[in-house]
Amino acid sequence: MxxxxxxxxxxxxxxxxxxxxxxxxxxxxxxxxxxxxxxxxxxxxxxxxxxxxxxxxxxxxxxxxxxxxxxxxxxxxISHVPEGRRVFANMTVEENLDLGAYLRKDKEGIKEDFGRVFELFPRLMERRKQLAGTLSGGEQQMLAMGRALMARxxxxxxxxxxxxxxxxxxxxxxxxxxxxxxxxxxxxxxxxxxxxxxxxxxxxxxxxxxxxxxxxxxxxxxxxxxxxxxxxxxx
CATH class of the missing domain: 3.40.50.300 (P-loop containing nucleotide triphosphate hydrolases)
Structure with missing residues (x-):
């Protein structure tokens, strides 16, 4: 590959x-x-x-x-989750995930992938309206991975x-x-x-x-x- x-x-x-x-x-x-x-x-x-x-x-x-x-x-x-997570601190969890899909136009697929990310990371579902900067280190890592997955x-x-x-x-x-x-x-x-x-x-x-x-x-x-x-x- x-x-x-x-x-x-x-x-x-x-x-x-x-x-x-x-x-x-x-x-x-x-x-x-x-x-x-x-x-x-x-x-x-x-x-x-x-x-x-x-x-x-x-x-x-x-x-x-x-x-x-x-x-x-x-x-x-190819999606890259950088060292040190690099989430957008003053955007919500949901907005960070949305940015992961910024090159995509398939609305239905994006909705599906939101569901998939929340299934993998239930903690992000609970925190979806929270600012990324207020998350713990572990939650930020989950968010960085979730954001990368949004690019499918x-x-x-x-x-x-x-x-x-x-x-x-x-x-x-x-x-x-x-x-x-x-x-x-x-x-x-x-x-x-x-x-x-x-x-x-x-x-x-x-x-x-x-x-x-x-x-x-x-x-x-x-x-x-x-x-x-x-x-x-x-x-």
Whole structure:
């Protein structure tokens, strides 16, 4: 579904991604694991059109999307939930969700998706008239995910969805990610919590200082001493 081939991305003179390649098949959950500053968020931003690669290819459903405008990429079916949630604080929950559908014209479908989001996140239904800025961190994360789903993506890109959340909420968010995937949405997940990420992923890539250093199934990565020591707390 998505093929990234040898991309190089720079911030000014600093090279953030060095020849990164990966692929995602339809229906998978693929996770990226790596330390802070390894280049994971940069990779997601490049896929969703917020950054342009200097070299390399990004092919989505057979079409080249490297360097395309972010809104065109949303239109093609990729939605990005950024790190730090980025909800519109002085708009209501309902208005935030509405913005997720801003490229769509199918009123009936949008209504249907409102229903779907409220089913996945009952808390948002209760808070729909509330300003997004008054929500808790967990509720804002739910809203950011719900807003991305309103674009009806075929590929949902999630950047650190569990960051700063209480353990119980982390479990909830991961359960919902699995539910979204079960309804046919492919997922690319960046997550500091490597244990949780590997527990739901089909495959994983490990990124270190801008390079993919390892990839495989969760079982393969869990069996790797190097990965255990670096990302799984040595257990």
């Amino acid at each position: 998505l093929k990234v081939e040898g991309i190089n991305v720079y911030y000014g003179n600093i090279q953030a991604l060095k020849g990164v390649s990966l692929e995602i098949n339809q229906g998978e959950i693929v996770t990226l694991i790596g330390a802070n500053g390894a280049g994971k968020s940069t990779l997601l931003k490049t896929i969703s059109g917020l950054l342009k690669p200097k070299q390399g290819q990004i092919i989505y459903e057979g079409q080249s999307i490297a360097g395309k405008a972010a809104q065109s990429i949303v239109k093609m079916g 993506p075929r590929l949902l890109v999630l950047d650190e969805p569990s960051m700063g959340l209480a353990p119980l909420l982390v479990k909830t968010i991961f359960r919902i990610i699995e539910e979204i995937n079960a309804t046919g949405t492919t997922i690319l997940l960046v997550e500091q919590n490597a244990h949780m990420a590997l527990s739901i992923a089909n495959r994983a890539y490990v990124i270190e200082t801008g390079r993919v250093v390892l990839s495989g199934t969760p079982d393969e990565l869990n069996a790797s001493e190097q990965i255990k020591m670096a990302y799984l707390g040595g257990h």
